[in-house]
Amino acid sequence: MSNNFLSWKANYDAKKERKGPFFTVSSVPIDPLYAPGHTAEIDYERDLGNPGEYPYTRGVRSNMYRGRLWTMRMFAGFATAKESNERYKFLLSQGQTGLSVAFDMPTIMGYDSDHPRAYGEVGRVGVAIDSLQDMETLFRDISLDKVSTSMTINAPASIIWSMYVVAAEKQGISANKLTGTIQNDILKEYIAQKSWIFPPDPSMRLITDIFKFSKEHVPKWNTISISGYHIREAGATALQELAFTLADGFAYVEAGVKAGLDVDDFAPRLSFFFNSHTDFFEEIAKYRAARRIWARHMKEKYGAKKEESLLMRFHTQTAGCSLTGPQPENNIVRTAYQAMAAVLGGTQSLHTNSMDEVLALPSEKAAQIALRTQQVLAYETGVVNTIDPLAGSYFMETLTNQMEEGAEEYFQKIDELGGVLGAIRENFFQQEIADAAYRYQKEIETNERIIVGINDFVNEGKDKIDLLKIDPEVELSQITRLKDLKQSRDNIRVQTTLSDLKEAAQGTDNLIPKIMDAVRAYATEGEMVAVLKEVFGEYREQAVF
Amino acid sequence: MNKELLDQWLARLFDRDRRATAKLISWVEDDVEREYIMRAVLKQTGQQMVVGITGPPGAGKSSLVEALTKLYRGKDERVGIVAVDPSSPYSGGAILGDRIRMQAHGTDRDVFIRSMGTRGHLGGVTRSTSDVLRILEGGGYGRLLLETVGVGQSELEIMQIADTVVVVLNPGTGDGIQAIKAGIMEVADVFVINKSDLPGSERMKNDIEMMLNLNCDGKAWRPPVVLTSVIDQNGLETLREKIEAHQLYMLESGQRDERRKERLRQEVWRHWKDRLQVTFENVWQVAQEKWGDLENGDSYELAGELWRRVLREDKWHE
Amino acid sequence: MNKTRIRVLVGKPGLDGHDRGAKVIARALRDAGMEVIYSGLHQTPEQLVEAAIQEDVDLIGVSVLSGAHMTIFPRIKELLKEQNAEDILLMGGGTIPEEDIVTLVEAGHAEALFTPGATTTEIVSWIRDRLEASKEVSV
Numbered sequence A: 001m002s003n004n005f006l007s008w009k010a011n012y013d014a015k016k017e018r019k020g021p022f023f024t025v026s027s028v029p030i031d032p033l034y035a036p037g038h039t040a041e042i043d044y045e046r047d048l049g050n051p052g053e054y055p056y057t058r059g060v061r062s063n064m065y066r067g068r069l070w071t072m073r074m075f076a077g078f079a080t081a082k083e084s085n086e087r088y089k090f091l092l093s094q095g096q097t098g099l100s101v102a103f104d105m106p107t108i109m110g111y112d113s114d115h116p117r118a119y120g121e122v123g124r125v126g127v128a129i130d131s132l133q134d135m136e137t138l139f140r141d142i143s144l145d146k147v148s149t150s151m152t153i154n155a156p157a158s159i160i161w162s163m164y165v166v167a168a169e170k171q172g173i174s175a176n177k178l179t180g181t182i183q184n185d186i187l188k189e190y191i192a193q194k195s196w197i198f199p200p201d202p203s204m205r206l207i208t209d210i211f212k213f214s215k216e217h218v219p220k221w222n223t224i225s226i227s228g229y230h231i232r233e234a235g236a237t238a239l240q241e242l243a244f245t246l247a248d249g250f251a252y253v254e255a256g257v258k259a260g261l262d263v264d265d266f267a268p269r270l271s272f273f274f275n276s277h278t279d280f281f282e283e284i285a286k287y288r289a290a291r292r293i294w295a296r297h298m299k300e301k302y303g304a305k306k307e308e309s310l311l312m313r314f315h316t317q318t319a320g321c322s323l324t325g326p327q328p329e330n331n332i333v334r335t336a337y338q339a340m341a342a343v344l345g346g347t348q349s350l351h352t353n354s355m356d357e358v359l360a361l362p363s364e365k366a367a368q369i370a371l372r373t374q375q376v377l378a379y380e381t382g383v384v385n386t387i388d389p390l391a392g393s394y395f396m397e398t399l400t401n402q403m404e405e406g407a408e409e410y411f412q413k414i415d416e417l418g419g420v421l422g423a424i425r426e427n428f429f430q431q432e433i434a435d436a437a438y439r440y441q442k443e444i445e446t447n448e449r450i451i452v453g454i455n456d457f458v459n460e461g462k463d464k465i466d467l468l469k470i471d472p473e474v475e476l477s478q479i480t481r482l483k484d485l486k487q488s489r490d491n492i493r494v495q496t497t498l499s500d501l502k503e504a505a506q507g508t509d510n511l512i513p514k515i516m517d518a519v520r521a522y523a524t525e526g527e528m529v530a531v532l533k534e535v536f537g538e539y540r541e542q543a544v545f
Numbered sequence B: 001m002n003k004e005l006l007d008q009w010l011a012r013l014f015d016r017d018r019r020a021t022a023k024l025i026s027w028v029e030d031d032v033e034r035e036y037i038m039r040a041v042l043k044q045t046g047q048q049m050v051v052g053i054t055g056p057p058g059a060g061k062s063s064l065v066e067a068l069t070k071l072y073r074g075k076d077e078r079v080g081i082v083a084v085d086p087s088s089p090y091s092g093g094a095i096l097g098d099r100i101r102m103q104a105h106g107t108d109r110d111v112f113i114r115s116m117g118t119r120g121h122l123g124g125v126t127r128s129t130s131d132v133l134r135i136l137e138g139g140g141y142g143r144l145l146l147e148t149v150g151v152g153q154s155e156l157e158i159m160q161i162a163d164t165v166v167v168v169l170n171p172g173t174g175d176g177i178q179a180i181k182a183g184i185m186e187v188a189d190v191f192v193i194n195k196s197d198l199p200g201s202e203r204m205k206n207d208i209e210m211m212l213n214l215n216c217d218g219k220a221w222r223p224p225v226v227l228t229s230v231i232d233q234n235g236l237e238t239l240r241e242k243i244e245a246h247q248l249y250m251l252e253s254g255q256r257d258e259r260r261k262e263r264l265r266q267e268v269w270r271h272w273k274d275r276l277q278v279t280f281e282n283v284w285q286v287a288q289e290k291w292g293d294l295e296n297g298d299s300y301e302l303a304g305e306l307w308r309r310v311l312r313e314d315k316w317h318e
Numbered sequence C: 001m002n003k004t005r006i007r008v009l010v011g012k013p014g015l016d017g018h019d020r021g022a023k024v025i026a027r028a029l030r031d032a033g034m035e036v037i038y039s040g041l042h043q044t045p046e047q048l049v050e051a052a053i054q055e056d057v058d059l060i061g062v063s064v065l066s067g068a069h070m071t072i073f074p075r076i077k078e079l080l081k082e083q084n085a086e087d088i089l090l091m092g093g094g095t096i097p098e099e100d101i102v103t104l105v106e107a108g109h110a111e112a113l114f115t116p117g118a119t120t121t122e123i124v125s126w127i128r129d130r131l132e133a134s135k136e137v138s139v
């Protein structure tokens, strides 16, 4: 540290410091001032590079938002395919540039709407999709070669994706024109979201089958969205989100290679999904570090040759868990800051949460304000005018380096536990996350951390805003439609395709073509999952606290 | 509590009412009318043998209990399970996690699973574990299984409760050596090397067999070493058979009665300890009053003086 | 009657996978000296009620963030009735709109429901107070 810095420090220490806390959302302490001595000398070429150049710290495109803005992609879906279809058309008419489908719990877990386990859950937290028929309805009058569609589906991703591709086929659109993303990230299900169906090995096989099929037939599709979002929302810190997500990413790369693919054949289609929490600088540093780590490992460790394989492209969603029930309008403000962090961090697409996030699925009005928040950011604030404007800031570069170092330490631990699957088996991630979540809760309860409207600046009385309600009739009508379908389809063809699927599952052939055949026969998701469960079994977790 | 009411609950227990089974267990655990309840229960029970499953944390005890239960259910046996987890030494609370591992039997009314916290008791079980097993027997559960806390140390009270002790170890963990050091070898009636889907189990089996060669020379029962994998569903039927064989041996050799006699003695001793504990606490209360002006001196000195003051009064054992 | 330890079943019914809150609650109850049995995810109401009976818990605390609360709470309550186990209290929390809370509590389908922002301290004291009040009638 320079003398100059030390004398400032003496000055600072002589003054009174406000009660704090001076730590990040992730409980990392922050210094009052960052100066040249904080980081080792930054080598511009080695550590940052220009945007679009290795190691991509400053962004994955040379022109970033001056070329094209990020995709404003609002996650939506509820009730039936018909109602969600209307919401999508509304959102598109409002200037949204991509679709993002939320499915209901039965669809996420592989049950049809008429299954006893689906009772009370149909269409509640997303749209109910039982068969190709629902998928066709979901995109009625939306030309699938004109939009890019993201689908938040994991354990049964192979089935739902097949339905999408076949629905496009029915619209007369060939698979190689389709663009979009399926989440398809099973590792973070075991770690954080907990919507698993099959055990890890067969689940990984389904994923590599998708990689292979897509390479041949749906080349523009992002076959996986490796998700830190859920890990963060389950309670992880920013560093844990970064490290665990990248570790998952490397695990998929290794799985693809093990399945006989060349790294450059599938790595360009890997995409990521991060959270944006309220701690502005910490978040930006996280994105910058993520790009750099990914590029370095892909190049140096996995020997990727294609530039596209090195690029970490990611979607971002603002942090749902940061929002409050009381004074819901304050959430608009939080979301705006979080969105700005994501944009300064160079995200490729963005979902902004609605102010009613804590209370229910977003109402149309709340969703509109959230979308407008992005538009104000894009068109009014000017933060898009220059690329990676925080680069070179002592504070930002220090944080970015710390993120990278911390992540490398985690990678080492994970390796010692036998890689990501080993660490899952040992409950390593789960324990780390549970501990962080509990600490966060305690910090709020002891007022160490202030959340406006929760433990300070509280308003008496309840704030009322209008919420989206799901009509319980939705379940009945969905079940009726399903019954009709089961009567009207060619059930012999359904049975044949299902037993073909089962046979294929017992062997090693790519399952996607078999799933697509069953989809074309209007076999339901639940029927296909049931067949696969017979072969693959089911996963069970060992809960840790 | 009203004895008439209590008798009704006891009658319901013997009628196999699950609520009564559960409530009586709680009362015994909480020391509410424990003696009254247990005297009624012990009159009608004690026939069924207890299989105790012990081993280090995470060895797969609960998974094996679940798997065994499935086999017993296949033979239409009713299964009563007690699963013990450690209580927090700080708060006294506990998260009792074994039940999640036995989910397959969650709604089977012929399986009764009861989770217990150690509540400060050492030795891998709780103060009332053996009583609770007898209540389960009273409730009509003939196959009694006990899962201890994940332990590695030698203080193994399971010996005093179970007729058959199954020690579960894992390959490639150094469990074997630990077990030998901890004196687990002596308590095992059956060894299980679980997670045999992982590498190293054959080697571990050899190590244990070698130990047994040294230890079991000339003994009537040589503990079998069973390889199991709950994941691959391997070795489970063999485990069930070996347990069966041990129980038969216990009966035929008269060992079972021997162990029971010893157990009775131990239980009497435990009841004594409980009584003495109360007495001690009373003495301590009295001592508090005698504390008076005591302040100078080290703890030994003060303890001595206090002791003399209390003895002088000599009123505490009234 | 003097119960030394409060026993609670923390349950995750339905297909809901949101377990952050349930785990925080379970841990807080343990740290408050209670014995907590965690059901694990994806339980049916039948599984929860059977576990509650066998474990003789004082209280079932159910966490629902999947919007299925209007079917789940009444169903658990109904099963408790069928089993003559209504003395086991039913409460919970999660994403539950204010008016649904009123409906559920007024209909007796739940004793109390806590929503995001509730502190574990207030939940612990609610449980203690409520059980204190019902102790005398429990035998």
Ligand code: B12
Pocket (backbone or CB within 6 Å): A102, A103, A104, A105, A124, A125, A126, A152, A192, A193, A194, A195, A229, A230, A233, A234, A319, A320, A321, A322, A323, A324, A356, A357, A358, A359, A360, A361, A362, A441, C010, C015, C016, C017, C018, C019, C020, C021, C022, C024, C025, C060, C061, C062, C063, C064, C065, C066, C067, C068, C091, C092, C093, C094, C095, C114, C115, C116, C117, C118, C119, C120, C123
């Ligand atoms: C974190 C989160 C996630 C994480 C969950 C991680 C995990 N393992 O838990 C992730 C990102 C994986 C996720 C996924 C989804 N989520 Co989510 N998620 C949230 C979020 C942002 C916060 C929930 C949370 O954990 N908060 C922190 C904890 C501590 O609070 P809590 O659980 O509410 O608990 C407090 C109280 O409710 C109460 N409480 C809760 N349980 C209990 C139990 C007892 C016994 C007691 C006494 C009290 C109590 O006390 C706690 C302390 O204050 C909420 C919105 C929000 N801000 O509340 C949405 C929300 C719950 N999710 C929602 C949805 C729709 C989903 C998805 C279904 C989306 C989709 N279609 O794909 C998926 C599916 C997840 C699944 N597997 O079930 C909706 C539910 C809508 C509804 N019910 O009407 C919400 C409300 C967001 C929204 N507005 O759309 N989600």
Ligand SMILES: Nc1nc2c(ncn2[C@@H]2O[C@H](COP(=O)(O)OP(=O)(O)OP(=O)(O)O)[C@@H](O)[C@H]2O)c(=O)[nH]1
Pocket (backbone or CB within 6 Å): A425, A542, B056, B057, B058, B059, B060, B061, B062, B063, B064, B098, B101, B149, B150, B194, B195, B196, B197, B198, B228, B229, B230, B231, B232
């Ligand atoms: N690979 C493998 N894993 C197993 C096997 N049996 C159990 N496990 C896993 O080991 C972990 C611990 O299993 P449990 O049955 O909970 O072990 P436990 O001995 O009861 O654990 P505690 O009660 O916590 O001491 C779980 O993740 C099980 O899935 C097996 O045969 N093979």
Ligand SMILES: [Mg+2]
Pocket (backbone or CB within 6 Å): B061, B062, B063, B097, B098, B101, B147
């Ligand atoms: Mg166990």
